[in-house]
Amino acid sequence: MTDRPILDFLAHELAAASREPLYRQLEAALKQAIASAQIKRGGVIPSERVLSQELGLSRVTVRKAIEGLVSDGVLDRRHGAKTVVSSRLEKSLATMTSFSEDMRSRGLEPGCTWISREISRPSPAEMMALGISGSEKVVRLRRLRTADGQPIAIEMATLPARFVPEPQAIGNSLYEYLEAAGALPVRALQRMQAKPGTDEERRLLAAPDDASLLIMERRCFLADGQIVEFTQTKYRGDVYDFVIELMR
Secondary structure, rough: OHHHHHHHHHHHHHHHHOOOOOOHHHHHHHHHHHHHHOOOOOOOOOOHHHHHHHHHHOHHHHHHHHHHHHHOOOOEEOOOEEEEOOOOEEEOOOOOHHHHHHHHHHOOOEEEEEEEEEEEEEHHHHHHHOOOOOOOOOEEEEEEEEEEEOOOOOOEEEEEEOOOOHHHHHHOOOHHHHHHHOOOOOOOEEEHHHHHOOOHHHHHHHOOOOOOOEHHHEEOOOOOOEEEEEEEEEEEEEEEEOOOOOOO
16 A cells, blocks of 8 residues: 555554544644655655544544644645545744744745845944944855755845854854854744736746735844844745744
């Protein structure tokens, strides 16, 4: 059976003791299978009948778990009774994570193509965003961010140069560099808007001509209140969703 490795993985996840209802346990197991790339994005999950028989769960339990994941956007229903892992990516706005962390949590390999790295005097807008004077230098980092090789976003990060003395030493993850330098941000303020992409942006992102971009601006702070980063990230609106959890 081609589903055997996936079923064995799910059975192992379900074997862990939990007080959650069975359908919740199956939801969690399927999410973990996706995050660990046991099931690839766009891949077909085993049918309700197979999951029920092989995992010893009722069809009602399996169906409820799948419906919950479809409602959350993790799975998609397709014609022919197939259920596949959604090809869209989601980012929660409730936690401050890096692009690399977001991708790895979904079982995807983050990457980047450097467009430019430069050290310069700040613009008036950068001075205001970072709370610095015109005499202080900034580092500007412009990158094309990818997931499993697919272009996802264009990122422009600006930081006071005192936090990035060696911009050429930054690899795929700016936050890993900042953590090693003792300058990892602990909180951030974000705002989001949608705008049409320019011809160059659509070319870099391999996006359709009519695609809009989701633009996220973020100012990041250290524990002592210093602003360490101002970043504008332009995501492909046709493959990326932002998710906000609301509670009352």
